[in-house]
Amino acid sequence: MATTPRLVSAVDGKAPDIRTVLAHSPEVRAAFNNMYATLWSAGEVPADVKELVRLRNATQTGCGL
Amino acid sequence: MSWLLDDATCRDDVLGMHEGLAADHGKVFDAVWAGCVDARILEFCRLRTATLLGNTHAWNEPRSAAAVAAGLDEQMVESLAQWPTDDRFDAATKSCIAFAEQYVIDIHGVTDEQVHDLATAIGNDGVVTLTTALAAWEITHRFDNSLLGTAPTNDSTGAF
Numbered sequence: 001m002a003t004t005p006r007l008v009s010a011v012d013g014k015a016p017d018i019r020t021v022l023a024h025s026p027e028v029r030a031a032f033n034n035m036y037a038t039l040w041s042a043g044e045v046p047a048d049v050k051e052l053v054r055l056r057n058a059t060q061t062g063c064g065l
Numbered sequence: 066m067s068w069l070l071d072d073a074t075c076r077d078d079v080l081g082m083h084e085g086l087a088a089d090h091g092k093v094f095d096a097v098w099a100g101c102v103d104a105r106i107l108e109f110c111r112l113r114t115a116t117l118l119g120n121t122h123a124w125n126e127p128r129s130a131a132a133v134a135a136g137l138d139e140q141m142v143e144s145l146a147q148w149p150t151d152d153r154f155d156a157a158t159k160s161c162i163a164f165a166e167q168y169v170i171d172i173h174g175v176t177d178e179q180v181h182d183l184a185t186a187i188g189n190d191g192v193v194t195l196t197t198a199l200a201a202w203e204i205t206h207r208f209d210n211s212l213l214g215t216a217p218t219n220d221s222t223g224a225f
Binding site: 007008 | 083085086089090092093095096097099100101172173177180181184189190192193194197198200201
């Protein structure tokens, strides 16, 4: 498994990370971020429960970020 | 059709129970289909990941309008499972479908070389667009599987 980003940064002078790599496709990134924000800010499920689910999912899928 | 909504007939009915999320979900796909990756390739990837995740709903719903407008070949759709040996799928398309399969089956099996080849074929912006699309489709396929149940299979592609 790679431990460094596989794409270069799309932002001059910035190291590649999740934000600067996603910036290669700003419209798609913005739309996905909006949906992600809605998942966190709306609905009946408390935020602490969402965070537990997020962390459990990250563990199950081997996401170290 | 759904465990959540007795009279639901499709994904939109169930997703519509959360209007804000439904709107944002739609905007993600609007951005994906309007992005830099050939819509026909995206449709192949959407359907292939649907097959791998067992989502019959994705095959039963209308094909992507963007892909159809781009000239999606329905005969190629019917041969999608044979993409590795079907010469009608060009190198870029094969790179994308291979990445889509790897994404669903074993994301940690993605290699530096695979991403490099993909970026050569569709560009860095294409890789970001395709990867985001795969993430969104995986969400959608699992949403369908978990909340809509199993749809009757009426495709003739042999995908299921």
